[in-house]
Amino acid sequence: MKSNFTKLTLIIISIIAGYVTGISQQIISADFNTAEDQFSYQDDIFKGTNAPAYANGVRTTNTGVNNSGALTVTLGGIDGNEINGMSGGWTRSFNMATVGEVIISFQFKITQAGTYEENEISETLLSIDNQLVGIGSKDYIDQIKGDGNSGPTIGSDQFFEYKKVIGPLSVGSHTISLGGFNSLKTLADEITFITIDDVSISALSNICDDPKTDYSQKIVNRAIFSDYKARVTQIASFGDRSQLTSSGSTSYDQAEAWAIQDLQNMGYIVEFANYTFQGDARKSMYVTKVSDVNPDKMYIVSGHLDGRGGGNAANDDGSGSAIVMEIAKILSDPNIKTDISIRMILWNNEESGLNGSAAYVSNRSSLQGIENPQGSGIYPEPDWLGVIQHDMMMFDHGLVPGPNQIPGADVDI
Numbered sequence: 001m002k003s004n005f006t007k008l009t010l011i012i013i014s015i016i017a018g019y020v021t022g023i024s025q026q027i028i029s030a031d032f033n034t035a036e037d038q039f040s041y042q043d044d045i046f047k048g049t050n051a052p053a054y055a056n057g058v059r060t061t062n063t064g065v066n067n068s069g070a071l072t073v074t075l076g077g078i079d080g081n082e083i084n085g086m087s088g089g090w091t092r093s094f095n096m097a098t099v100g101e102v103i104i105s106f107q108f109k110i111t112q113a114g115t116y117e118e119n120e121i122s123e124t125l126l127s128i129d130n131q132l133v134g135i136g137s138k139d140y141i142d143q144i145k146g147d148g149n150s151g152p153t154i155g156s157d158q159f160f161e162y163k164k165v166i167g168p169l170s171v172g173s174h175t176i177s178l179g180g181f182n183s184l185k186t187l188a189d190e191i192t193f194i195t196i197d198d199v200s201i202s203a204l205s206n207i208c209d210d211p212k213t214d215y216s217q218k219i220v221n222r223a224i225f226s227d228y229k230a231r232v233t234q235i236a237s238f239g240d241r242s243q244l245t246s247s248g249s250t251s252y253d254q255a256e257a258w259a260i261q262d263l264q265n266m267g268y269i270v271e272f273a274n275y276t277f278q279g280d281a282r283k284s285m286y287v288t289k290v291s292d293v294n295p296d297k298m299y300i301v302s303g304h305l306d307g308r309g310g311g312n313a314a315n316d317d318g319s320g321s322a323i324v325m326e327i328a329k330i331l332s333d334p335n336i337k338t339d340i341s342i343r344m345i346l347w348n349n350e351e352s353g354l355n356g357s358a359a360y361v362s363n364r365s366s367l368q369g370i371e372n373p374q375g376s377g378i379y380p381e382p383d384w385l386g387v388i389q390h391d392m393m394m395f396d397h398g399l400v401p402g403p404n405q406i407p408g409a410d411v412d413i
Helices: 005-018 214-220 225-236 250-265 310-331 355-367
Strands: 023-030 040-043 055-060 070-076 083-096 100-112 121-128 131-133 142-145 160-169 172-185 191-204 271-277 280-289 294-304 340-347 383-389
Touching: 005 310, 023 083, 040 055, 055 083, 070 083, 070 172, 083 121, 083 191, 100 121, 100 142, 100 172, 121 160, 121 191, 172 191, 225 250, 225 310, 250 280, 250 310, 271 355, 280 310, 280 355, 294 310, 294 355, 310 340, 340 355
Parallel strands: 294 340, 294 383
Antiparallel strands: 023 191, 040 083, 055 070, 070 191, 083 172, 100 160, 100 191, 121 131, 121 142, 121 172, 271 280, 280 340
């Protein structure tokens, strides 16, 4: 058994996911709990509006996340005049020491009174150097429309997080502006509220595109062979973990409980893909390293925790499961960032006919790339870009590739 299996997978992930070894410089970190943090308010900052009397911005002490400080923008109200176009925002300059990309994040919420008509629109806006930045092809972060029924307030009291990589930006001074826009108001009680909190800008250092760089090697060097062997031994200690019968096995249940606890100790939230095997409920487990850059896309790194064969299924597939868990441990370091999300899955019921992985594909393929809840930046099932599956990694069985495999599928160990 060689020591290069986990390292090989880490190198592959370095190539396909594009490691970012951390944030090289925190440029802005503003929570607004005690001050405006160098942000200043301006009327009519977006979309060419010219109605300063109908826009206002203040810092509050109790309207932010967890009732903390926040920046607010109020649009509309005042009187019953018809006003076309109102905007206001908070602006701050920041400096780039070198050419590069930045990751911008902030928390926000937007509401408007229930008296707005359907053609009266309110938006949360972000601009960098007076250029609007939005979601996809849109020029806004969030948008709500009136319904004209004089009903409850439209929008949400829940904060949503927006996060995006922007750039490259040139060396020198740049400007960020955050706030909102309202297209039209006709009544005195038509008012829009935008709240902004926890603004962060950090310069990114994309220094691991080449797996031969020192930074990528530092990540690879975290793969410790003795730790890998210890995990193989631990998984095998529970027994063969066979799930070939509908009743399953105690050995698998024990291994599953250990794996869940181990992953939770790493700081992950363990999730489950549920399915049915021969009429009984079963589940595969997974954890995800969520990308700050492309949370809507992912690569899957997997092995199967159920097993059979000699040595208490240490090879089939304790060897593959241990690699997945070692990679999960390495990626749990918050200082390691990835351009693409990485999901680490321990399949169940693979020896019975690839049932666990097949159920995952069948049940979750239609969920790919869907943001839930809308506007949250959370993708429960990112788009699948590829899978690295680890199975029977301890020795080469000498088998020729099967009929559905490429000629190079048999990797000599």
